[in-house]
Amino acid sequence: MKRIADSTVRRLSAYLRFLEDFEARGLSTISSDELARQGGTTSAQVRKDLSFFGSFGKRGLGYSVPELSTRLREILGLGREWRVIILGAGKIGAALAHYEGFRQRGFQILAAYDSNPEKVGRKLEGIPVRGIAHLERDVAKEKPDIAVITVPADAAQQTLDLVVRAGIKAALNFAPTQLHAPADVTVKTVNMAMELEGLSFALVNR
């Protein structure tokens, strides 16, 4: 399959949310215009995004809401449970462990890891905090799919290196720094300041 841009994947996630909203309201079809309007994009963009994954919808009739949402869940890998660990039992780690949106989507948090012996053995929002020294052994046994990195910026690369060495192939990084990983490991960085920059841009360019 052709390489799909991150921005396309983000839009697919957004479309799925609108479709689920439609399903909850008992609506059975949706037009590309309506999906575009809700997503703040164009109907041409919606059709292009979906065309990567085969043919959907009938000209003039729109998309079947249940069919398209099922297909989007498959495309996004949401048909199964994903096992997640959190690296760094600090404030961001606690907020994520508490976050209700993860479980709803099938992302199950197994454990948090920290290097601070005062945190190890405690619970973080109901999730066990383990010593970072046990990471490799635990990963071999429990096979988590995704590591979420919430350590400070200056410890983030070495933490990712541990995660990679343990065999995990996907990481979500919250540290405000760019990380490097081998080509077979997918790393996404969530930069909170970048989100605010989208707003400062809007405020100065309106």
Next chain:
Amino acid sequence: MKRIADSTVRRLSAYLRFLEDFEARGLSTISSDELARQGGTTSAQVRKDLSFFGSFGKRGLGYSVPELSTRLREILGLGREWRVIILGAGKIGAALAHYEGFRQRGFQILAAYDSNPEKVGRKLEGIPVRGIAHLERDVAKEKPDIAVITVPADAAQQTLDLVVRAGIKAALNFAPTQLHAPADVTVKTVNMAMELEGLSFALVNR
């Protein structure tokens, strides 16, 4: 100016980070190929993104690192301080109040607001927690630019309505729900589950 897509603004924020990294290393020029490589995009995309804002760079010489980074800071509205308030003094609010990346970028958090009288009058990571009933009065006086909404999903729309009524024109929403605002108010939703879906997509489609 033409309407600029959110995904373009995100890439501009990312380019600025790479340029700052280059500046810190004392490099004076950068090619669109190098910016593209770091950003996981194409050089044609880089040139297109920058062309929205005028002409940059010289063919064959690349972009001047200090000039382009200065210009990107201007475009993103980063030449000034932005005043931010947090709605919801819970775990996500605490993580954001603590987040070091905001101050670095000129986003100053003035206060947090909560409806829970047990939280009001306390501090959240050094930031005062105030009663939500005082929002309108405080906004009139202190003129914050951006509201960050971290209340539970079922309270998010009514919180945004209060923010809008108080006269704030930009909001960053962390509640896992779609919010509606008048056309002159910019709302961006940060969906943590959507970030994880980018990884589950990568894991099933590699």
